[in-house]
Amino acid sequence: MSKTIKIIPLGGAGEIGKNMTVIEYGENMLVIDSGIMFPENDMLGIDYIIPDFNYLRENRSRVRGVVITHGHEDHTGAINHLMEDIDAPVYATGLTCGLLEVKLNRAGLADKVKLVTINAGDSVQIGPFGVELFHVCHSIPDAVGLGITTPAGLIVHSGDYKFDHTPVDNWPTDFGKLAEFGSRGVLALLADSTNADEPGWTPSEAVIDPAFDRVFEEAKGRILVGSFASLISRMQQVAHAAERHGRQLAFVGRSMVDNARMARKLGYLDVPDELIVDINQALKMRPSKVVLMCTGTQGEPYSILGRLSQGTNRQFDIQKGDTVVLSSTPIPGNEELVHRTINRLFQRGANVIYDAIAPVHVSGHASQEEMKLLLQVVRPEHLIPIHGELRHLMQHSVLAQEIGLPKHNIAVVENGTIVSFNEGEMAIEGRIPGGYIFVDGSVVGDVGPRVLREREALARDGVAIIHLMLDCDEGNLLEEPDIITRGFVFTEDAGDLLSDARSLIREIVSQPFDGTLERRVEEELSKFFYTQTRRRPMIFVFASRSN
Numbered sequence: 001m002s003k004t005i006k007i008i009p010l011g012g013a014g015e016i017g018k019n020m021t022v023i024e025y026g027e028n029m030l031v032i033d034s035g036i037m038f039p040e041n042d043m044l045g046i047d048y049i050i051p052d053f054n055y056l057r058e059n060r061s062r063v064r065g066v067v068i069t070h071g072h073e074d075h076t077g078a079i080n081h082l083m084e085d086i087d088a089p090v091y092a093t094g095l096t097c098g099l100l101e102v103k104l105n106r107a108g109l110a111d112k113v114k115l116v117t118i119n120a121g122d123s124v125q126i127g128p129f130g131v132e133l134f135h136v137c138h139s140i141p142d143a144v145g146l147g148i149t150t151p152a153g154l155i156v157h158s159g160d161y162k163f164d165h166t167p168v169d170n171w172p173t174d175f176g177k178l179a180e181f182g183s184r185g186v187l188a189l190l191a192d193s194t195n196a197d198e199p200g201w202t203p204s205e206a207v208i209d210p211a212f213d214r215v216f217e218e219a220k221g222r223i224l225v226g227s228f229a230s231l232i233s234r235m236q237q238v239a240h241a242a243e244r245h246g247r248q249l250a251f252v253g254r255s256m257v258d259n260a261r262m263a264r265k266l267g268y269l270d271v272p273d274e275l276i277v278d279i280n281q282a283l284k285m286r287p288s289k290v291v292l293m294c295t296g297t298q299g300e301p302y303s304i305l306g307r308l309s310q311g312t313n314r315q316f317d318i319q320k321g322d323t324v325v326l327s328s329t330p331i332p333g334n335e336e337l338v339h340r341t342i343n344r345l346f347q348r349g350a351n352v353i354y355d356a357i358a359p360v361h362v363s364g365h366a367s368q369e370e371m372k373l374l375l376q377v378v379r380p381e382h383l384i385p386i387h388g389e390l391r392h393l394m395q396h397s398v399l400a401q402e403i404g405l406p407k408h409n410i411a412v413v414e415n416g417t418i419v420s421f422n423e424g425e426m427a428i429e430g431r432i433p434g435g436y437i438f439v440d441g442s443v444v445g446d447v448g449p450r451v452l453r454e455r456e457a458l459a460r461d462g463v464a465i466i467h468l469m470l471d472c473d474e475g476n477l478l479e480e481p482d483i484i485t486r487g488f489v490f491t492e493d494a495g496d497l498l499s500d501a502r503s504l505i506r507e508i509v510s511q512p513f514d515g516t517l518e519r520r521v522e523e524e525l526s527k528f529f530y531t532q533t534r535r536r537p538m539i540f541v542f543a544s545r546s547n
């Protein structure tokens with residue numbers, strides 16, 4: 001058998017989100033992570049995006065296992081979509097398995113998928129891949145990186161990591177294991193590039209505690225902390241702060257409640273029963289005695305904070321004197337939405353504290369000096385930067401070159417690129433599709449770029465509907481053409497425009513033409529509206545024919 005190994009990033013290479021990497025040896029494949037990505041502002045109506053895993057679907061009999069490095073959505077969110085097509089066990093640590101179970105349950109896949117819990121420090125043989133899990137610090141407990149021994153050499157996958165010496169759970173990154181990999185000899189390192197343009201070190205999670213203390217001391221009314229439902233370590237810090245300041249804590253929203261319950265049950269979240277109250281109870285308590293923890297720090301309109309900012313939350317509203325803490329930074333692309341949410345919360349009378357004002361959030365990812373340290377300790381022959389936009393991957397490559405890794409030993413590649421190693425030599429072997437699959441409500445993959453372009457056109461220029469009543473025999477108009485517009489022109493001011501349009505339609509109907517009348521009216525009106533208004537509304541023409 002040849003000793004060629006292939007590494008194919010299917011997500012997260014060239015973007016922040018939907019992480020997924022495939023490692024292929026002979027007839028065997030190992031999948032690492034299965035995440036989602038949040039849509040950008042111009043992707044109207046799209047809930048989230050998943051990797052294109054058609055390659056895995058086509059080769060399903062060769063997939064030996066799926067390993068998930070930690071419980072964040074950009075690593076776990078697409079697990080239900082993946083496991084509909086793949087029949088292989090899923091391996092993860094305790095907390096990650098718990099979070100995956102919540103997702104698989106909701107998708108009705110819990111019985112079908114074999115979830116295997118393995119701990120950091122343990123190893124498992126998956127086909128020809130000997131996988132060792134090592135602990136890394138990140139913004140969720142029980143995160144791991146992977147050492148993967150293959151017949152072609154050792155591959156190290158960093159997972160999402162930072163080198164925090166004072167993490168919330170007192171469990172630092174496993175430097176010893178990284179050094180051991182280094183001494184064994186590492187063929188390739190795949191490493192997190194998120195903060196490749198941040199100089200220095202990422203601050204420890206410990207800096208958040210004093211910031212929260214100040215917020216809790218100054219707040220007179222209720223405190224609402226917005227965070228990701230998967231940011232378990234932030235839940236822990238908020239719980240500790242509540243305890244220190246004599247408040248009780250309520251988790252709000254299904255994913256928050258489910259994840260908190262799971263993390264407490266498995267021992268990753270240490271919150272005494274007396275500290276927790278149910279949301280209904282919390283709403284009846286004195287405002288100065290409660291903290292509510294909810295989702296929506298990215299401005300998502302249907303999250304709790306999103307609804308609160310718009311006054312559309314069912315159970316309760318923002319009240320004067322509330323303090324809202326946004327404990328996260330906007331994911332690139334979400335800034336505008338987040339700032340709008342912050343403004344609306346202020347408008348409703350809340351005091352809003354976000355990371356530009358106080359250090360209520362620190363990154364869970366390594367900065368430049370930590371990235372260099374990882375490279376120095378692991379001493380890989382090759383580097384494949386992952387988990388970043390192209391600019392982050394490029395910057396990661398520059399950092400690696402600064403500490404002596406030759407440029408031709410670094411593969412800056414985007415999703416779908418096949419990186420192969422043959423007898424230790426790295427080569428790029430072409431590309432498979434690595435694009436976006438849009439998930440819109442429960443519809444997967446049916447919404448393509450064309451539908452998005454239509455939505456954009458509708459949002460930008462609106463719609464015009466034209467109804468024609470025609471004589472069946474002669475094709476003459478029996479009534480004045482009816483024109484209804486929405487989002488295009490304000491009809492009362494558009495009298496002239498619409499009566500000119502009606503004249504144009506009468507003229508078209510009275511003249512001979514090729515093709516269908518509807519099509520011709522649509523084309524001519526589109527031109528007419530554009531010359532008059534510089535807009536291109538979507539035009540629908542219906543003709544009824546009668547005697």
Ligand SMILES: [Zn+2]
Pocket residue numbers: 070072138160364
């Ligand atoms: Zn993460």
Ligand SMILES: [Zn+2]
Pocket residue numbers: 019072074075160387
């Ligand atoms: Zn991530």
